Amino acid sequence: MxxxxxxxxxxxxxxxxxxxxxxxxxxxxxxxxxxxxxxxxxxxxxxxxxxxxxxxxxxxxxxxxxxxxxxxxxxxxxxxxxxxxxxxxxxxxxxxxxxxxxxxxxxxxxxxxxxxxxxxxxxxxxxxxxxxxxxxxxxxxxxxxxxxxxERIRDKIAAQRRKGKWAGGTPVLGYDVDRSGSSPKLIVNQSEAIQVRKIYELYLELGSLLPVVDELKALGLPNKTWHTRRGKPKGGKPFDKCSLHALLTNPIYVGKVKHKNDVFEGEHEPIVDADIFDDVQTQLKANGRTPTGQVRNKHNALIRGLLFCKHCNSAMVHTFTNKRNRRYRYYRCAQLIKQGRTSCPTPSLPATEIERAVIDEIRLIAQDQDLQKEVFNQAKSLLEEDREGITRSIANLSRQLSKDQNELQRLSEAPDPSNSIATCIAGLHERIQQNETELSRLKRKVSEQMERSIEMNEVIAAFNDFDQLWDTLRPREQQRVLALLVSRIEFDASDNSISIDFHDLATSKELATC
Missing domain, CATH: 3.40.50.1390 (Resolvase, N-terminal catalytic domain)
Incomplete structure (x- = not known):
C-alpha cells in the first residue's frame, strides 16, 4: 500500500x-x-x-x-x-x-x-x-x-414460537433453562412454581396489584434470580406493579408461548391452572387495565400531567375509588402506587379540592393589573422573538439551499461518478426538497404573522371574562387551557402546600391546600 x-x-x-x-x-x-x-x-x-x-x-x-x-x-x-x-x-x-x-x-x-x-x-x-x-x-x-x-434470526424465532419452543430471552420465575440438548428448553423449577401459584392466589384473594406487591415484600419473595453463561448473577429484584402485572399476564404459565400478538401451544409443562389464569385476566380487566397495561381514565382529570410530588419528584396520577355507589377521585404519587405505601409519605389528594385550588389561583391572577401588563408585554415580546427566529431560519435555509445546489451541480459534472458520489447526489436531492418545503412553510407563516397584532385591551378583556369563558368550556377544553397556562404544580407534604408555576411568567404562587 x-x-x-x-x-x-x-x-x-x-x-x-x-x-x-x-x-x-x-x-x-x-x-x-x-x-x-x-x-x-x-x-x-x-x-x-x-x-x-x-x-x-x-x-x-x-x-x-x-x-x-x-x-x-x-x-x-x-x-x-x-x-x-x-x-x-x-x-x-x-x-x-x-x-x-x-x-x-x-x-x-x-x-x-x-x-x-x-x-x-x-x-x-x-x-x-x-x-x-x-x-x-x-x-x-x-x-x-x-x-x-x-431476517433469518427473526424468522427462526417466529418458527420456534409457532412450534411452542422457548426462543431465548430473560428467564421467568417458575422455570429454568435446560441447554443440554440441541435447543434450549424450559423445565419447571418446583420451588419457584409454588411461588408463582401463590402469587396468582394472592391476587385473586386481595383483588388488586398493590396489596400483592406489599404482601410479597413482607414475605420476602423477589423476582427470578439467575446467572448468565459467564456466571454473572442477574435479577432478584423485589416485585413492583409493572413486574407483577407482567407475571400475571404471561401465558407461559399455562403452557403457551407468545409471539407478537399470537399465542401458541408450548412444549413446556404448565404450572398454573388455566381456570385460575382466566380468572386473573378477568379481574385485571375489571380493575381497569387495558391489554397493554395502561390505566384507563375517562374522568377528565383537569391537572393530570401537571401535578407532581415534591418529595420524590414523581407525577401524581389521577385515580378513583368506589364507596356506597359513589365514586371519589384522587391524585396519588406514582412512586407510591408502584412501590407501595412505605415508599413515599405524600398522601392521596382529593381531586376536586386541589383542582378547585388551582382554578381559584388562576381566577385571582386574572385581576392583577401588573400581571396583565406583564402578560401583554411578554406576549408582544414572544411574538417579536418568533418573527425574528423565523426570519433567521429563512436566511439559514436560503444559504443552505444555495450551497446544496452548487454542490449538486459540481457532483453531477464529475467525469466518473463513484458509488459514494451517487449516494451523495441522492442525499442532496432529498435535502433540497425538504428544505424547499420548509422554506415555503416559513414564508407563509411570516405572512400570517404580519397580519397579527396584540392590544392591551384584548388581554384585559380576556382576563375579565375568565369566569364566563371557563364555565362555557367543555372539560377537555378546560384541560387544554390549564396546560397552556400552567407548566407545573408541586404538592409538598411537609407543609401541606402546593406551588404553581405558570408558563412564561416569572412567578410562582404558594397556596394552602383545602
Whole structure:
C-alpha cells in the first residue's frame, strides 16, 4: 500500500479488532487474538516501508458492527483526533463497520486526518478513488449480509414460537433453562412454581396489584434470580406493579408461548391452572387495565400531567375509588402506587379540592393589573422573538439551499461518478426538497404573522371574562387551557402546600391546600 509519508518516516499502525458475540472470548486464543496476529504479520511484511505496530489495543469483543457505540472504536477515533495514528489495520472491512453510512463517516474522518486504511484480507489503497469505490461496494454487501442474517434470526424465532419452543430471552420465575440438548428448553423449577401459584392466589384473594406487591415484600419473595453463561448473577429484584402485572399476564404459565400478538401451544409443562389464569385476566380487566397495561381514565382529570410530588419528584396520577355507589377521585404519587405505601409519605389528594385550588389561583391572577401588563408585554415580546427566529431560519435555509445546489451541480459534472458520489447526489436531492418545503412553510407563516397584532385591551378583556369563558368550556377544553397556562404544580407534604408555576411568567404562587 502506498503512503503519503516518505520511506524514512515511520508509519504508526493501529490494529482494530471486533467480534459480534462474547462466545469464546474467555478462551486462551480467541478470534480477536487471531485478527491481531494476522494484522501484525502484515505490518511486519511492510517493515521496509517504515511501518510500526502500535502497542495499544483497540478491541471490541461482543459488540455489533451495525453501530459505532463501541469502546474500542471510540478509543481509536480519539487517538486519531490526537494525531497518534497514521494507518488503521483491520482483518476484514466489516470488522470496522457493517453500516455503509457509519463507514462513510469514518472514511471522511480518516481523510481529514490523512489516515490510511488497510484490510489484511482485502488489500485496498484508500488514497485512490478505485480503492474507495471497491470498499463501498464490499461494505454494501456486508450490510446486506447483516440484514439477511437479522431476517433469518427473526424468522427462526417466529418458527420456534409457532412450534411452542422457548426462543431465548430473560428467564421467568417458575422455570429454568435446560441447554443440554440441541435447543434450549424450559423445565419447571418446583420451588419457584409454588411461588408463582401463590402469587396468582394472592391476587385473586386481595383483588388488586398493590396489596400483592406489599404482601410479597413482607414475605420476602423477589423476582427470578439467575446467572448468565459467564456466571454473572442477574435479577432478584423485589416485585413492583409493572413486574407483577407482567407475571400475571404471561401465558407461559399455562403452557403457551407468545409471539407478537399470537399465542401458541408450548412444549413446556404448565404450572398454573388455566381456570385460575382466566380468572386473573378477568379481574385485571375489571380493575381497569387495558391489554397493554395502561390505566384507563375517562374522568377528565383537569391537572393530570401537571401535578407532581415534591418529595420524590414523581407525577401524581389521577385515580378513583368506589364507596356506597359513589365514586371519589384522587391524585396519588406514582412512586407510591408502584412501590407501595412505605415508599413515599405524600398522601392521596382529593381531586376536586386541589383542582378547585388551582382554578381559584388562576381566577385571582386574572385581576392583577401588573400581571396583565406583564402578560401583554411578554406576549408582544414572544411574538417579536418568533418573527425574528423565523426570519433567521429563512436566511439559514436560503444559504443552505444555495450551497446544496452548487454542490449538486459540481457532483453531477464529475467525469466518473463513484458509488459514494451517487449516494451523495441522492442525499442532496432529498435535502433540497425538504428544505424547499420548509422554506415555503416559513414564508407563509411570516405572512400570517404580519397580519397579527396584540392590544392591551384584548388581554384585559380576556382576563375579565375568565369566569364566563371557563364555565362555557367543555372539560377537555378546560384541560387544554390549564396546560397552556400552567407548566407545573408541586404538592409538598411537609407543609401541606402546593406551588404553581405558570408558563412564561416569572412567578410562582404558594397556596394552602383545602
Amino acid at each position: 502506498s503512503s503519503k509519508k516518505n520511506n524514512t518516516d515511520s508509519i504508526r499502525c493501529a490494529i482494530y479488532t471486533r467480534k459480534s458475540s462474547e462466545e469464546g472470548l474467555d478462551s486462551e486464543f480467541n478470534s480477536l487474538d487471531a485478527q491481531r496476529e494476522s494484522a501484525e504479520s502484515f505490518i511486519a511484511s511492510q517493515i521496509s516501508a517504515g511501518w510500526v505496530c502500535l502497542p495499544e489495543q483497540y478491541n471490541d469483543g461482543g459488540f455489533s458492527g451495525g453501530n459505532v457505540e463501541r469502546p474500542g472504536l471510540k478509543k481509536l477515533l480519539a487517538d486519531i483526533e490526537a494525531g497518534k495514528i497514521d494507518c488503521v489495520i483491520v482483518y476484514k472491512v466489516d470488522r470496522l463497520s457493517r453500516s455503509l453510512m457509519d463507514f462513510a463517516r469514518m472514511m471522511e474522518t480518516f481523510e481529514q486526518h490523512d489516515i490510511s486504511f488497510v484490510s489484511v484480507t482485502q488489500q485496498f489503497n484508500t488514497t485512490h478513488s478505485m480503492g474507495r469505490l471497491t470498499l463501498n461496494i464490499l461494505l454494501s454487501f456486508a450490510q446486506f449480509e447483516r440484514e439477511i442474517i437479522g
